[in-house]
Amino acid sequence: MLPMSSSVRRFLLTKAKTYVRTVTTSKPATSFDDDQIKQNYDIIIAGGGMVGCTLACAIGKNSLLSHLKVLLLEGSPQQKYEFKPEYSNRVVALNQNTKSLMNSLEIWQHIEKARVQPVRHMQVWDASSNALISFNSADIMDDDVAYIVENDLLLHAVNKELTSPDLKNVNIVYGAKISGYELSKHEALTRNLIKMNNGDTYSCKLLIGADGANSAVRNAMGVQYLSWNYDHMGVVATLHLAEETENTTAWQRWLPTGPVALLPLDSKRSSLVWSTTVDHAKQLLQLPEEQFVDALNDALWKQYPHSSAVEACTSWFGSCLKSIGLPDGAERQLPPSVKSIVSASRAAFPLGFGHSTRYVAPGVALVGDAAHRVHPLAGQGVNLGFGDVKDLTEFLADAIYTGLDITHHSWLERYESSRQRHNVPTQIAVDALYRLYTVDLPPVVLVRSLGTQLTNALQPIKKLIMSHATT
């Protein structure tokens, strides 16, 4: 070795150690005793819902990430999935981007083999006026608008891949009771501690919060969370339709109390999501089943009082559109009527808005509902979460391909800004739609009706909406 000059020697004695430590992340960040740690991981994902499990699978299958040791902690016990002839009452509408993510993870094949219903048309109409908007997948894109899949089937399909023998680097703990987090504050020395109720402690470099809207990881990050409850609940149920049809249309009617939506399941069945006031929702759950069906058919068919002024304006506007060769929205398809509901399939869920101002902190990232929560009216919720999964794995893989640490701030920041740039406008748009449509004042009804008509008439705007909603 070369003889050392005095300045280098001085250097060695002083600052060098601190800077060298910044690259040796294996050193503990806290004074925590190493013996108490049960296991060290590269990545721990807290929350094994649809988003958390898909993320674990995506990390496990990425050639650049499969060397990382991953632990998935899920609070509830392991669910045994059983294919039943009757549909589950919890379903989600998945967009094209989610489908291609699921395809790339080889999850989609399991869904297709079981059951999935494509949505090829959408009709949204306003009970307080005649305004209507309809989307037709054939006009707008070459593919289906969305796919209706049951939550439990989707989770089962993800788990099939997640637990396949090819995927070796992911451990799963069910029934995990997390008592608290101790997050490190320094990027270069990250070691997050996860303490369990049974006294075990896990440590990891990167902690991912996929623990839903009431995320404890988000709380531990101490970030600002902007949230409110809509004074609404989503009533769900599985419906038998009066007539057998192709049933590839998603229907949504805006009532003054909120939207009621029918998502197709197969030729005779649809799934209901009916958002309404909390009192009304509770009342709906109490009704005998036949009366519930009557109430629902009313919601889909009943004529609501229209403001005559609004009526006049919209029909005038419609004729204007027609005269310049654009669709006036008068040709509407008739919604199905409901014959009965699958017994005991009714349930109600609280609805809210939530936005975490930061999705990341040193060595921590949030995905899915932990980062953002939206009203289900546009069927966006879990799709946003799957978008997070795609970007997070892509940016993390890119960082590793560049030789960076898995906790390097550059990719975390990139993840946050890329996702917020997509998620926040979507959330705001969904919230604005909700507010716009739950107002009954004639001027508001007028503006939104004209807006709806215009949107419906202009193919490029529809395309824009669709392409945003599918990414």
Place this chain on the structure above:
Amino acid sequence: MNTTLLNKTRTINTFLYKKVNMLVNLRNESSSNTKRTTIDKPNVEKFTKILQEWWDPNGPIKALHAMNLVRVPFVRDGLIQCAQNERNIKPLKDKKLLDVGCGGGILSEALSKLGAEVTGIDANKELVQLAQYHSNMNDELNLKPKYQYTTIEDHSKDFSNYYDGVVASEVIEHIKDKELFVKSCLQALKPEGRIFFTTPTRSRLCKIFGIWIAEYVMNAIPKGTHQYDMLMTPIELTFLLERNNCHVEIINGLVYNPCTNKWDLIRSQQLLFALQAVKLE
């Protein structure tokens, strides 16, 4: 006297003699103009001042640390192109790379992390020692760069047609005899090998933003880092390379934002540029 002992003393003596000679030569060459050299003495020695903070990612040369985020992918993709799903964590495995003017090893270590066998050389002895020390201390680094205190003109004599890639990042602007520098770099490179440069552009814009504002107003980089007259333009460097049997494949513009400490690839080459060339047969 015993012959083995004699031999031993002799080898030690020749070794020492060579060592001293080398140091003397380095000194002399830079002060006299008799022999061509790449060394501009002040441009080597001034870096000793920031030795202590070299590896501080938020210190005076934080820009060089941040630059890894763009230059590592630039070098990597110039050496290997890999489909998304076939990527692995050591894309530069088995590649022999030379980091000319490696300084404290910020780029050398980053390239080693990708599996490359990196040799780092620099004309500043203390920096080479620092680089060596830092890599010894870094236990996350499985494959360590080899460092050598030498000049490219000397190194390329022993390692002719040896490297798959030669990198000179933020170095050529400190070099006196650019022709000799480029020729020596190319001598060390295998035919078909790639050579990479990053350097500020000699342009009015760079003079204003890169030198006055960055060095004197914002203190984003140490004062006196760059002298305008020693900078090159992308065209000059291209000519120099193509005159020496190279084909220039890529020139990207680079921009640094001192407020966010972030680098970006841009179209304009008015501030800094990154160049990739291939050595022809």
